[in-house]
Amino acid sequence: MHSSRSSFALVTVGNVAVAAAQWYLVWLFAQQSGPTAVGHYSTLIAMMTPVFIASQLGLRNLFVTLQRTVRWRIYLGCRLTMVGLSILIITALVVFGPDPIDAALAWPLLMIKVSDSIGDLFYARLQKTDRLVAFGLILIVVATVSAVTVTVVILTTGAPVAALWSAAVVSAVGTLVTIRVAAAEPPETAADVQSRTSKRAEIKALVSAGVPMSMMQGVYSLLSYVPLAVVAWFGSPSDVGRYASAAYLVVFANLVGASIETVVLPAFRTIYESEGYLVLRRRVKRMCVIALLSLVPFAVLALFIGPWLLSAVYGAGFELSRASVLYLSLAAVCTLPTYLASANLLVLNRYWATFFVGATAIIAVLAGGGSAGAAGMSAVESGCLSVFIGSLIRLVGEFYCSRPRREIPSSSG
Numbered sequence: 001m002h003s004s005r006s007s008f009a010l011v012t013v014g015n016v017a018v019a020a021a022q023w024y025l026v027w028l029f030a031q032q033s034g035p036t037a038v039g040h041y042s043t044l045i046a047m048m049t050p051v052f053i054a055s056q057l058g059l060r061n062l063f064v065t066l067q068r069t070v071r072w073r074i075y076l077g078c079r080l081t082m083v084g085l086s087i088l089i090i091t092a093l094v095v096f097g098p099d100p101i102d103a104a105l106a107w108p109l110l111m112i113k114v115s116d117s118i119g120d121l122f123y124a125r126l127q128k129t130d131r132l133v134a135f136g137l138i139l140i141v142v143a144t145v146s147a148v149t150v151t152v153v154i155l156t157t158g159a160p161v162a163a164l165w166s167a168a169v170v171s172a173v174g175t176l177v178t179i180r181v182a183a184a185e186p187p188e189t190a191a192d193v194q195s196r197t198s199k200r201a202e203i204k205a206l207v208s209a210g211v212p213m214s215m216m217q218g219v220y221s222l223l224s225y226v227p228l229a230v231v232a233w234f235g236s237p238s239d240v241g242r243y244a245s246a247a248y249l250v251v252f253a254n255l256v257g258a259s260i261e262t263v264v265l266p267a268f269r270t271i272y273e274s275e276g277y278l279v280l281r282r283r284v285k286r287m288c289v290i291a292l293l294s295l296v297p298f299a300v301l302a303l304f305i306g307p308w309l310l311s312a313v314y315g316a317g318f319e320l321s322r323a324s325v326l327y328l329s330l331a332a333v334c335t336l337p338t339y340l341a342s343a344n345l346l347v348l349n350r351y352w353a354t355f356f357v358g359a360t361a362i363i364a365v366l367a368g369g370g371s372a373g374a375a376g377m378s379a380v381e382s383g384c385l386s387v388f389i390g391s392l393i394r395l396v397g398e399f400y401c402s403r404p405r406r407e408i409p410s411s412s413g
Contacts, residue, residue, distance in 0.1 A: 014139025017139060017140045018143045019251060029160050038240075038241035041105055048113050064265065086117070126182050135262075138174065212352050234379035239378075250332050253331075260336070261346075291337040320380060345401060
């Protein structure tokens, strides 16, 4: 139990450190170049992240949970192939896309995404062999070194682009360290060897499981950035920058939620296999309620100090209305327990159900945010409202999709 708590603490601190390092880079952009630069940077993030997440085929989660034996080199080959495809897609978007895309920022950011995508698969080996302490320590060290490095570069050169390149180099080195730490392959059991099939069959099994997982993760990544499109729809690059700076509260909640999912996923699978589906669902429901109730006071606090705090941290050009802060706070409150519901569905392998929840949430975000903007609500408030709509629908939808089916529950989705 002590080891489990230590692992959870380190992975959580690691994800918080990653979130803090990402936010710090945005803060540096805000201080050096104002809301417009933050808007350009956030637009690139919104463009690249769904592409890379969709192309990852959910291989990290599949490596931990897939019931079929697939050799490591097939996992790695699939990941590298999809990374190459992502590079081609992003390069085409940057070269042939609209003029507002800032190519100078795009290339170091692309390098970060490539490094993170490769490192993500090697994290799966640490996760599967219960080396979460190493997992968390790598995240903490890389985030800390990145923050220190970009600070030194920005103070020396005053150039945000140079700072982003330095963050890219740190990300690449961090991936190399992760590969080194995770190099040892988990020992194969007799069952693994006996269940091994041809390479073609293993690739087919991996792709068959990876497509719905990839679509699920891709649609949820897109859901995170659709509100930014709502802001851009009704506002200016400056509005996008103001929104993106404040929305890091929800990004932070997503990263903390991801660390929770990383730790609870093996435990949920054990409960499902040993105690059954209904016991797992009751426990997840109780944990979601506790998480919601414990986070409500933070939303109330944010409502009172949020507008002042944003101006104090970013500057006078980044002020937000109290309503905007309220919507973002409620979205963050909904986000954390959502990852508990998501882990439940992963254990059940109901990937298509979560995909349709995400797709429904995207439609609701566009409809709700678009209607609010058309009705006269400011661009930033419309975007913040749409974030809350998306988070709420995802939480309710994922828990609804975990309800008992008429047929005997199984681990097939």
